[in-house]
Amino acid sequence: MYGNGKGNGNAKKRAGGRLARRVATVGAAALLAGVTVGAGVAAAQPAVQSSASAAQAQRSTHVTLNNQTGVSMTRKWASLTHGEWQANSYPAEVIGAWSSAAWQSQSDGFATGTEGEAVYVTSFGEVYVKWNNPYVGSNSYTCTASGGHSCERSGGSGNNASVTFTVR
Structure with missing residues (x-):
């Protein structure tokens, strides 16, 4: 050989x-x-991790807005003071009567949180929701509805929080 x-x-x-x-x-x-x-x-192997398998953000807030009124709600604006919108997750343009929508924001840097707000317009006035999930300190939330309607919040604790706002 x-x-x-x-x-x-x-x-x-x-x-x-x-x-x-x-x-x-x-x-x-x-x-x-x-x-x-x-x-x-x-x-x-995938070259880029999908959002499901990527490392979880240090802070995130999953927001659900339930419209328990007989009228649809149209987004006037939405913004983030801190953080970023999670991929393919932005407040819905329209939330129909008796329906709901969900979105999520997350921190986008070292030792940061996420904070945002959205305003929806209805035939009875405006609906305002705000969430703040800071890196240090307690989470806080605001929800108001005009025209004799109420807005209630449930959930929202923890570093990766899930909060539900219900407008009646």
Whole structure:
């Protein structure tokens, strides 16, 4: 296989060295490409984590707004003082009569919280909701409804809070 038997040791070492370099190169390329290699099997791994598998934000607030009135509510505006909207989660443009909508904001930096508000317009006036989930201190919430309607809050404790506002 390697000739006459003379110098076989060096040829085997060179062949083994080339093989080791190739394996190392393939392994490095696989690592850069996001592929895990093990036990002779390569499995593709996602290059970017999905929001479900990503590390959870230090603070987040999941807001649900229940419209228990006979009229629809149209978003006038919504904003965040601190944090960012979670992917694909922004206050609904319209919340129909007898229905609800949900959205979520989260902290977007080291030792930060999330704070936001939304205003909806109805035929009876405005509905205002505000949430504040600070990095240090207690969570706080505000909900007001005009035109003789009430707004109640339930839930909302913890670093990754879930709060529900109900307008009646």
